[in-house]
Amino acid sequence: MGSVDLAGRVALVTGATSGIGAATATLFAERGTHVLVAGRDADRGENLVGDIRSRGGKADFVAADLRSASAVRQLAREATELGGGRVDILVNNAGIFPFGPTDATAESDVNTVYDLNVKAPFYLVAELAPGMAERGNGAIVNVTTQVAYYGAAGMALYGSSKAALHQLSQAWVAEYGPRGVRVNTVSPGPTRTRGTAAMGDALEALAAEAPAGRPAEAEEIAEAIAYLVGDSASFVQGALLTVDGGRTAV
């Protein structure tokens, strides 16, 4: 069952009904974590929980649409209750990534992207980090994207939301780091998921820009997240772990 350094912890993974979040929840559970699988789709959420349990892991599904602050706060409360009074690990992974010209972007898209990609992590940390700080122990990973770190036509809205999330990581290192909460960032490159399935050849084309020359599998991103929340990373705070096949290095 892999490394045991996540045993006994309670982890909330947002966007865990699909892609990178599902792979992360699966890996955490293999390492002994009680995983709280958050998402909207109850069928996919319960399926994943069933899979994890059938392999001896511990998991619960929590349904939440994270576009409103009240729903985000409610998720934090439910997660804490399911976790027996605590959440030790938070992975802010849920996100949407609509691409397109700035001048053709609907106001509703701007609002939704910022509600989900920026405000939901903000309110989740507001709810959960104080408890971690009180216990002197916690780990948070924010999932950004390579396009937060360079200019790409058509990605202004998405890239800027994730750049904001990265800045939140850094601010939270300053705010909660002194009280034992480690906050880090994982920046994936193009990854095969349910969410990118519709991109077809465009995903391959984007991936071809990187030295690795191929899209990632969700499990490859999950490994980086699991490293950062585990004891192997006990002195790692404020790191930006790029898992982008080398794209932002060149």
Ligand code: NAP
């Ligand atoms: P995905 O397959 O599209 O899954 C997105 C997840 O977010 C799903 O679990 C979905 O839940 C959840 N979600 C979407 N809208 C939500 C809402 N309003 N309320 C609550 N949950 C919501 O995504 P992915 O490709 O694995 O990406 C995961 C993260 O990695 C995202 O933040 C993305 O920006 C980032 N990322 C992805 C790539 C890539 O190439 N895949 C690259 C760089 C960064 P339901 O399905 O249950 O609604």
